[in-house]
Amino acid sequence: MKKTNSSLILSVIALVFSISTFAQDISGSWKGVLNVKGQDIPLLFHVKIDKGVLSSTMDSPSQGAIGIPMNKTVFEDNTITIAFTQGGIKYVGDLENDAINGTFYQAGMEFPLNLVKTIKTKPGDVSLPSSKAALDKLAAFDRGNYKYSAEDYFQDPSKSSFQFSPKGNYFSFREKDKDGKNHVYVKNTKTEKITLAIEEGDELIRGYSWANENRLVYIKDNGGNENYQLFAANLDGSNPKSLTPFENVQVNFSNLLEDQPDHVIITMNKDNKQIFEPYKLNIVTGDLEKLFENKDVTSPIAGYEFDKDGTLRGYTKQQNGVEYVMYYRTAMDQSFNEIVTTNWQDSFSLVAFNYNTSYKHDAYVLTNLNSNTSELVLYDLAKKEIIEKVYSNKTFDVGGLSRSKKRNYEVDYYYYTGEKTHVVPVSKYYKKLDKKFKKQFGKKVYSIVDNTDDEDKYLIILQTDKLYGTYYTYDVKKDEFTKLLDLMPQLHEEDMAEMRPINFTTRDGLKVYGYITVPNNIKKGERVPLIVNPHGGPYGVRDYWGFNPETQLFASRGYATLQVNYRGSGGYGKTFFLAGNKQIGRNMLNDLEDAVAYAKTLDFIDNNKVAIYGASYGGLATLGSLVKTPELYTCGIDYVGVSNLFTFFDSFPEYWKPYMAQVNEQWYNSENEADQEIMKAVSPALNVDKITKPLFVIQGANDPRVNIDESDQVVKSMRARNIEVPYMVKYDEGHGFSHEENRVELYKAMLGFFAQHLK
Numbered sequence: 001m002k003k004t005n006s007s008l009i010l011s012v013i014a015l016v017f018s019i020s021t022f023a024q025d026i027s028g029s030w031k032g033v034l035n036v037k038g039q040d041i042p043l044l045f046h047v048k049i050d051k052g053v054l055s056s057t058m059d060s061p062s063q064g065a066i067g068i069p070m071n072k073t074v075f076e077d078n079t080i081t082i083a084f085t086q087g088g089i090k091y092v093g094d095l096e097n098d099a100i101n102g103t104f105y106q107a108g109m110e111f112p113l114n115l116v117k118t119i120k121t122k123p124g125d126v127s128l129p130s131s132k133a134a135l136d137k138l139a140a141f142d143r144g145n146y147k148y149s150a151e152d153y154f155q156d157p158s159k160s161s162f163q164f165s166p167k168g169n170y171f172s173f174r175e176k177d178k179d180g181k182n183h184v185y186v187k188n189t190k191t192e193k194i195t196l197a198i199e200e201g202d203e204l205i206r207g208y209s210w211a212n213e214n215r216l217v218y219i220k221d222n223g224g225n226e227n228y229q230l231f232a233a234n235l236d237g238s239n240p241k242s243l244t245p246f247e248n249v250q251v252n253f254s255n256l257l258e259d260q261p262d263h264v265i266i267t268m269n270k271d272n273k274q275i276f277e278p279y280k281l282n283i284v285t286g287d288l289e290k291l292f293e294n295k296d297v298t299s300p301i302a303g304y305e306f307d308k309d310g311t312l313r314g315y316t317k318q319q320n321g322v323e324y325v326m327y328y329r330t331a332m333d334q335s336f337n338e339i340v341t342t343n344w345q346d347s348f349s350l351v352a353f354n355y356n357t358s359y360k361h362d363a364y365v366l367t368n369l370n371s372n373t374s375e376l377v378l379y380d381l382a383k384k385e386i387i388e389k390v391y392s393n394k395t396f397d398v399g400g401l402s403r404s405k406k407r408n409y410e411v412d413y414y415y416y417t418g419e420k421t422h423v424v425p426v427s428k429y430y431k432k433l434d435k436k437f438k439k440q441f442g443k444k445v446y447s448i449v450d451n452t453d454d455e456d457k458y459l460i461i462l463q464t465d466k467l468y469g470t471y472y473t474y475d476v477k478k479d480e481f482t483k484l485l486d487l488m489p490q491l492h493e494e495d496m497a498e499m500r501p502i503n504f505t506t507r508d509g510l511k512v513y514g515y516i517t518v519p520n521n522i523k524k525g526e527r528v529p530l531i532v533n534p535h536g537g538p539y540g541v542r543d544y545w546g547f548n549p550e551t552q553l554f555a556s557r558g559y560a561t562l563q564v565n566y567r568g569s570g571g572y573g574k575t576f577f578l579a580g581n582k583q584i585g586r587n588m589l590n591d592l593e594d595a596v597a598y599a600k601t602l603d604f605i606d607n608n609k610v611a612i613y614g615a616s617y618g619g620l621a622t623l624g625s626l627v628k629t630p631e632l633y634t635c636g637i638d639y640v641g642v643s644n645l646f647t648f649f650d651s652f653p654e655y656w657k658p659y660m661a662q663v664n665e666q667w668y669n670s671e672n673e674a675d676q677e678i679m680k681a682v683s684p685a686l687n688v689d690k691i692t693k694p695l696f697v698i699q700g701a702n703d704p705r706v707n708i709d710e711s712d713q714v715v716k717s718m719r720a721r722n723i724e725v726p727y728m729v730k731y732d733e734g735h736g737f738s739h740e741e742n743r744v745e746l747y748k749a750m751l752g753f754f755a756q757h758l759k
Contacts, residue, residue, distance in 0.1 A: 026054070026075045026095060030115035034104055042247060043104075043113070045082055045091070046120065047073065056082050061222055061247055067202045122731050123701045124708035128715050129729040135749050138696075138726050142751035147495060148556050150747040153549040156182055156740045157487040162459055162471055165210050168452035170235060172197065172210065180740050184208055184216065186235045195236050204738055209253075211283050212261035217243070219251070223702040224734020226250065226653075230266060232283045243286050246270055250655060254278060257310045265291070265306055273654035275300040280310065300658050307353050314339070314350065314381070321661020326350070328381045330361060339384055340369075344662045345578055347374055351400055354378065355409040362387065364401060373397050373573040376414060390414070391424065397571050404429070406455050417571055419501035419513065420545045421445075437474075440481055445546075465517075466496035468547045495520070497555035499545055504598040506567075506591055510579060513572065514564040514595060515543060517551035522604050529609035529758040530599055531561045532592055532625075532633075536616030539580060539666060540570035550747075557751060559611075559758065562599050566591035581666055582675075584617075584645075585624045585682025592621065593629060609758045613637035613750070615736060616706060623684030623714065626691045635694040635757040637750060640703055640735050643710045644685035646670055651707040685710070688717035696726045696753045698746060700733030726753065 027049045034041045044059040046067075056073040072083040080100060083090040091113065093102020098117040103110050130138075160182070161174040171189050174182040182205065184198035198208060198218055206228065208218035214235055219228045230251050233240040244251045244266070255265040262284050267276040274297055280289040292312055294301045302324065305314035314328040314336065322344050327336035342348050347368050354362035361382035368374045375392035379385070391398055391414040398416045403409045404427070412430035415423045425431040437446050441462055449471075450459040458474040468491055471484035499517045506512055519528055531554055535543050543563040551561040565572065566588050568580020580588060592612070599605050612633050614622045619641010626636045642648045649663065649670055668675040680686055695718065699711040708729070718725045728749060730742045737743045 026080055029118050029120040030100055031118040032113050032115040034111055034113050036111065039245075041245065044118070044120075045070075045115065047080075047082075058082070058084075060245075124699070124729065125712050125716070128712055128727055130726050135726065135728055135745070138756070139745075139748040139752040141753070141756040142557070142748065143755070144557075146556060148491065148553075150553060150751060151744050152488075152490050153553045153556075154740070154743045154747055156180065159485060160487060161208065162449070162484065163208075163210060164450050164452050164457060164459060165213050165235075166453050167213050168454065168457050169213060172208075172216065172235075174205075174208075184218070186216075197235050197237050198231075198233050198240075199237075206738075211256065211264060215262075215283055217253075217264065217283055219253075221734070223732045224700050224736075224738065225702045226704045226734060228252070230281070239284070241284075241286055243281055243283060244268060248273070250276075252276065254304065255306045255308075255310065258308045260310065263310070265310060267304065269655055272297065274657050276655070278304050278306070278312070297658065302658075305350050305353075308355065313353065318658060321658070322665055324348075328361075330382050339381060342369065344666070345574070347574075351376070352403065352409075356403075356411075364390065366398060366400065368397075368574050372575055376401060393418070395573070397573060401426075404455065405453060417542075417544060463547055464493075465499035465545060465547055466493045468549070491552075495556075496547075496552055499548065499551065501545060502598070504595065506587075506594045508587070508590075510567060510576070510591075512564060512566060512591055512595070514562065515545060516563070516599060516602070517548065517555050517561045518604070519555040519558050519560060527604055527606040529559050529611065529634075529754075530596070530605045531559050531754070532596060532610065532612040533561050533563050534566065534592055534612070534614040534618040534621040535563065535569070536614070536618050537569070538566070538584065538588065538617040538621075539568050539577070541617075542569040542571050553747060553751070554754070557754070559754065560599070560605060562595055564592055564595040566595075582668060582678075584620070584667060585628070585678075589621060589624055589628055592625060593632060596632060609634050611635050611637070611754060611758055613639070614641065615639035616641060619643075619706070620684070623691070623695075624682060626693055626695065627684050627687045630690065630692050633693055635696075635753070637696045637698070637753060638711070638714065639698040640700055640706050641697075641710065642706055643714045644683045645679045646683065647685075647709060647713070648706070651709065653704045685713040685717065688714060689721070691718065694753075694757050695723075696728075696750070698728045699730075700735060700737060701729055701731040702733065703735045705735045 027047050030045045032043055034043055042061055045056055047056045054073040054075060056070045058068045058070055070082050070084050072085060074081045078095045080095060081092050088107055090105040091102060093100035100115040102113055104113040156176050159173050159175050163172045169189060171187045172184060174184055176182050181200040183196055183200050185194050186197045187194045197216055203220045206219045206221060208216055211217045215232055217230060217232045219230055221228050227248055227250050230243045232243055249268050249270050251266055251268045254267050257263050262282055264281050264283055265278055266281050267278050269276050275294045277294045278291040280291055299317055299319045301315045302318045303316045304312060307313050314326060317325045319325055323341055325341045326339040328339045329336045340348050347366060349366050351364040351366055354364060361380055363379050363381055365377050365379040366374045367377060373393060374397035376390040376398045378387040378390055380387050393416050396416050396418045401414050402412045404412055410427050412427045413423050413425050425434045444462040444464055446460050446462055448458055449461050456476045460472045460474060462470045468488040470486045473482045473484060497517050497520055499515050502516055503511060503513045522528060535541055542565045554561050567576060567583060568588060596610060600607055610633055612622045612625050619638040622636045622638045623641060623643055625633060645668060668679045670676060670679060697711050697715055699708050701708050715725050715727045730737060732739060733742055737746050
């Protein structure tokens with residue numbers, strides 16, 4: 001961003017200056033609360049002395065601004081002056097012992113601000129993480145003359161995140177600078193002029209979008225803590241604004257409003273950390289209007305149904321912790337009435353209101369109330385009945401549909417994911433378009449990423465299991481395709497490995513699907529190591545066919561990778577989903593073992609070199625497998641993984657707590673004696689003595705989903721048995737590494753660990 005405004009959204013260019021001798025110790029972290037128009041804004045100043053020179057940075061945690069360098073830091077006669085002169089910000093205070101009493105100046109205004117010395121602590125046990133030298137030594141085991149490096153697979157693309165403005169007058173994208181920051185630029189499609197719109201600072205831009213033809217919105221959090229905050233800026237970078245400057249609040253985007261381009265609808269847990277309420281937000285001024293109250297924590301509203309005009313038509317309320325009741329009103333002056341009640345085991349979710357009819361109460365709904373797999377139906381919300389079954393598949397859940405805003409919300413296609421993703425054309429318009437695109441791109445899988453409101457321009461990406469992604473635009477009037485760029489031009493398609501869909505039958509007769517990525521050029525009779533890679537979740541999540549940089553990196557080193565959509569995974573119908581109920585550490589792990597047995601029948605797997613690696617629940621599955629069947633695996637990598645179900649449940653973020661009753665039924669109930677015994681048996685941290693194979697642990701310190709204590713427990717216990725465990729912790733990451741430099745370092749160490757134990 002280019003300038004600082006009165007809401008303290010700061011961005012800056014240079015650090016640092018000056019000083020001589022210090023009567024008292026001014027170095028350290030100083031914390032205070034600024035009160036602006038009744039709003040409390042916590043601020044922290046971090047003052048350092050390096051070779052007699054003072055420097056400082058400022059944090060405004062409630063606004064996602066961390067480590068902002070100040071360009072003036074002076075301490076004389078026990079008075080500290082800290083300033084960001086370009087932004088018109090200054091703080092002057094007098095030091096007395098461990099307190100500073102002073103004044104904060106900005107935009108001609110003065111605010112009292114008293115600071116106290118505080119200790120800036122890091123989460124977890126800071127004595128546990130391995131040193132950089134130790135991790136570099138681990139990475140060095142990956143020796144060989146390889147064509148591709150970890151950087152080739154995990155560096156950020158030079159350009160990415162392409163989007164059209166709604167009318168197509170502009171085209172936005174992210175571009176990486178020499179320091180690895182991914183700024184947002186806007187290109188005028190007529191003049192070709194490119195302008196910097198959003199500048200990325202220390203905190204990553206987690207996503208951005210056009211709100212209207214002139215203004216962009218974007219989200220950031222604080223070091224991966226997932227307390228997302230919404231920001232906005234004009235397409236030329238002017239009028240940058242923090243729209244939700246609230247500390248420890250998570251903001252979720254809900255709706256754009258068709259006829260109100262300066263407004264959006266968001267939900268956030270501002271008034272109660274456990275529940276979310278909807279607000280209408282002015283993206284220019286930041287004005288907020290609460291649209292509905294969600295006060296009952298015992299039966300909270302779990303989702304809101306707004307139509308394209310911003311009218312709240314319905315909502316889904318959670319009751320008894322395990323049931324979901326959908327309510328709907330036929331008019332604004334009518335009360336909300338119950339439509340349908342489901343248990344968490346069933347589904348009834350409103351996909352979209354049907355605007356392609358004069359009748360106002362039709363909606364497209366995904367439901368499995370009358371079938372095993374989720375079907376797309378047209379539902380009458382006023383009469384509470386299905387009008388027609390629109391689309392279904394006997395084996396796989398339907399994913400949804402796509403419609404045309406320009407053509408009065410005509411349905412263009414349905415889609416579902418089986419072994420691969422399938423699109424079923426519906427409208428005459430889309431059938432023609434689909435035929436044209438398939439003729440142009442052949443066997444490569446195309447996806448429409450974006451299009452203008454007038455449907456005169458389309459943004460298309462091509463992908464396969466061997467192609468990371470190539471962007472094209474299609475101009476309808478000119479009937480012209482234009483290639484934009486390859487996202488990862490350094491990765492040559494002909495060198496990439498094949499991802500093969502597989503399926504097998506488990507020991508108890510369940511059909512399970514998955515994928516195996518096979519290294520290129522395996523010679524006849526050659527056997528390669530296998531890496532089993534269980535996905536996270538575990539419930540409702542699944543692996544997909546397509547380009548996977550992890551499995552491709554492993555294949556480049558000669559490893560096959562097995563991905564299993566074990567019982568409980570999503571997309572395979574209700575019976576398969578519920579087969580995972582209370583099976584964590586039990587049949588879910590049996591599915592992985594049965595998958596390994598299947599892989600060994602393929603005649604190219606080295607039976608004595610099988611590793612397991614997973615993230616989140618996949619980390620729990622990794623640790624659990626090393627406990628349950630240590631003889632099957634050579635080594636394992638646990639990445640942000642759960643280790644102790646008791647401490648995991650206790651550390652849930654506040655907004656997860658309303659779902660605890662469902663967790664008790666689906667996972668395990670920590671207050672039930674029988675379940676307690678199972679939890680003890682399947683919590684790896686409580687059974688570390690059974691882990692005998694080499695283990696590498698990785699954790700983001702700010703992870704709100706899997707607290708760092710989950711990893712600390714395992715590392716401490718293993719080392720207490722005199723077993724060295726390499727442990728990588730990043731203090732600017734959360735549930736997975738998002739910073740490019742951290743990601744590359746992670747996979748270098750991972751490759752070294754696998755090379756050490758599999759080669």
